[in-house]
Amino acid sequence: MPDCQSLPIANSFKLTRVGVVGVKKPILVRRGKEDHHLNAEIDVFVDLPSTQRGSHMSRDLEVINEMIDASVRRKVSSLEQLAAGICRELLDRHDYASYAEVLMSADYFLERRPEGGRKSLEPYKLMARARAKRGDGLMKQVGVEVQGMTVCPCAMETALRKMEARTPELRKLAGKVPTISHNQRNRTSLMIEVPEQVDIEADDLISIVESSQSSPTYGVLKREDEANIVIQAHKNPKFVEDVVREILGKLLKKYSKLDDSVRVTVRSESEESIHKHDAFAERITTLGELREL
Amino acid sequence: MPDCQSLPIANSFKLTRVGVVGVKKPILVRRGKEDHHLNAEIDVFVDLPSTQRGSHMSRDLEVINEMIDASVRRKVSSLEQLAAGICRELLDRHDYASYAEVLMSADYFLERRPEGGRKSLEPYKLMARARAKRGDGLMKQVGVEVQGMTVCPCAMETALRKMEARTPELRKLAGKVPTISHNQRNRTSLMIEVPEQVDIEADDLISIVESSQSSPTYGVLKREDEANIVIQAHKNPKFVEDVVREILGKLLKKYSKLDDSVRVTVRSESEESIHKHDAFAERITTLGELREL
Amino acid sequence: MPDCQSLPIANSFKLTRVGVVGVKKPILVRRGKEDHHLNAEIDVFVDLPSTQRGSHMSRDLEVINEMIDASVRRKVSSLEQLAAGICRELLDRHDYASYAEVLMSADYFLERRPEGGRKSLEPYKLMARARAKRGDGLMKQVGVEVQGMTVCPCAMETALRKMEARTPELRKLAGKVPTISHNQRNRTSLMIEVPEQVDIEADDLISIVESSQSSPTYGVLKREDEANIVIQAHKNPKFVEDVVREILGKLLKKYSKLDDSVRVTVRSESEESIHKHDAFAERITTLGELREL
């Protein structure tokens, strides 16, 4: 069979990334004693030199399949460990490539219980990324996306002033009773580089994000629970900017032993209930830059 | 050229609907003195008898193009008028068909101004549907989808009880100051049949929906406006069930002269800020059934 | 705590469906000796009488959670069995309701191997639906969505004529060598009612759909396999109409013992490579109607 991919070519420019996107695979991750059955969506890429017409994309799929099969036998303890393994293998199989990259994401569930309420499995998103330059080590990242609730601190303040102007008695309750505001779903994602020999628990990242929104949200809430969540969230109003900064502060504490070079991205979006568009805040940085504060 | 579509076939079952979906076209609708430039997404279908192997789908596109071209010259005053024209023409061109159906939707903008605030164009969605059985008249519908805000009446009530238990002074303010609750984006759609010789303004439908949510939402809100919207919405808490029922009540008043047979569908979804899933309510009915109440 | 949902109401219209949509839950289905870990997306609804202001939606979530928990202990053998269980329980818990409905869907994987090629897990979609009127039995359906390839029979025929006109030698090869055409991804879904005491295997439905497209598609294809798939698909050109009809024919054979009243929906969409829109064909029917042919 002819090797079309290796034939001489007309516009012999090198390419930054060539690969396959949207590959769906079931994956088994064993975390301590727990098995997590994840349905991952996977993108993989390598670069392509100017001398090579096409990337052998069937190898991308072979690598994905073999590494997932191997993970069942040898136990993979995280999505990012699997991503790193695939990334290394891509460089092995594409000898013309000097760069490889892997992106993975999957729905993920954790048991949660609102104070005094019932246990339920809440959905989250796990993410992993790995990239490697040949002869230059490998960088891997783990990430999570968490849905929660934000209450706007600004509308709360201005609504209070307005209402106090009409109902002066309200002033006596200052600080005792939370004021109305707009609140909404907030989606916040956090990705952090995982250095060699270090293990970062996705569940910890989820806890960091979830505790930095105005309130976590839950599938099952009885009347009593609903009231508690609403009151708690209004005692804890947050801009998207606040959510991102609180997460950054907690990351510094939690990962105080990690190197300055560790990359971090935090992104928060609130689906504003008073607008038809979303509010957005983001920080792309390293632990070192954050420590300089 | 051979006519593959008309060749004899193996499994000669008739088919319910055959056609093309996801056709994008720019459309000009002239409403009074205003021109609306809409980018429509269009699906068209006819049925197929057991004796015909394939539907001539290129005719579907010819009909769409010709009717849109004609609409620029002869002025079309609504999306549903255009849908009806396309539907009739589909039956003409597909002589083997006894049924035709057209679905259209498009982003749409109206100027809105919060009380005391600034004017801005707010986005809505227009929808139209037409279907015809050969020899049996044509049914057309116009619809809108409107984003607004809902405040939960239940969490408001239970949060108040909880807070009153801890802060009895709060009772004196009963009815004067609105209580906190969860609130969120709500998407509500309304479709109504448009009888022959009758004209239903999409803008009226948008007003009916927008006035039935806890509050409309706006692109530009200065601090003062934001406080007003939040206060107003909390004075007007609504379940999705309430939104649908209020719209049904307004439809009965507004369209009191329309026939009992007129079909109506109202659907409301709140993107609950305390949950990761949405709340949903729907009524599919006729004006006649509603009048029986 | 006050029961807001049961308070007297203004626009006391009954509602067709009220519930929650977009609930995500991990589910364990045991099929023979195999465990399938599915991540389901679930919608549940009940109707609401004119006398009831709101549906108790927290009960919807309780029912979902309890039935899923129970399924782990008591073994559920299919998504539709679980949907039916949830549906029955909804009627039990919402005593004001006379109707309940449940929709579920989940990614699903089966091992496939192209002739002479390598094994790989291919992604499919499982669907289930259950609905019940109080005192009137329960209807449940199972469904699948399958991606495959279709080759257009019409373009194949016309391209052949054109090419024969220029290259008369081509005529000698008539029937020996398949002709070029446009081909593309095709998504076809099939839903069928599952009568009491009957078991319908989703894997059988997937096989029926997959064998009715021009060719199945695969994750890993080496050069040799790719050539085989392309040749095989071009020997088996199919309109979306053909795909739907072939499935209908196979359903009649495979389920010859099922009752005439069994409902069937088959829908096929080809993402036409020569157009920016999709081709669509659909049949909504019963086995009885199909048998009348």
Next chain:
Amino acid sequence: MPDCQSLPIANSFKLTRVGVVGVKKPILVRRGKEDHHLNAEIDVFVDLPSTQRGSHMSRDLEVINEMIDASVRRKVSSLEQLAAGICRELLDRHDYASYAEVLMSADYFLERRPEGGRKSLEPYKLMARARAKRGDGLMKQVGVEVQGMTVCPCAMETALRKMEARTPELRKLAGKVPTISHNQRNRTSLMIEVPEQVDIEADDLISIVESSQSSPTYGVLKREDEANIVIQAHKNPKFVEDVVREILGKLLKKYSKLDDSVRVTVRSESEESIHKHDAFAERITTLGELREL
């Protein structure tokens, strides 16, 4: 009214980007004598210093509204000109910011006619981006996304070998008659920096992309046209890698006078008809790097 956004803060980290996303607005662009009515989706961002709690997001919407209103009076000739204007104004209004960024995209239509066929409006996507550092000039980019068709060169070659082995007569037709292969929808995007004083026509970019796929695609194709497109596409097989490289080559020729520093991104995805995943190729570069070849 209190200015919450300017209050002292706990975790005083600076933020990379803060703003609003998903703003929908109708826009009028006048290109020569033609008016284009676009429905744009807009994201805008500024950075936020560590000393500022919140960004004044209502100003983001004011800027968008005012610049769009002004564009109707003063004529804006491109989406990227409007993006640049909004970007400059963002820095003016957010005096605490040192960086601003604007992203816009909109559906766009151009008349196309297959050789010998009928005219029809084909849908494309326009994109624009602008970003500015205070005191450091502004960078703007224009982009397009184009759907077309790719035919796989590799499967064509291997299918030919297979068929020749069984049908040796086929060899005599070598080069005269194109061979079967898999073909599919391809989406390719191209973004290029637009230097000051330079005007880049989006229509030219669309032509460059459209002429670099195996074939353009069309809404209306009669049998004859369909055969022509299929034959032409099979005479012009292309990997995603080929599509990207051909575009890079054409950009070098077309924009030979533009500076070496001009940034270019080309990205091509084929929705492989034989797979359930997509093939992907990308180059992120400058004209200077491309000229070094």
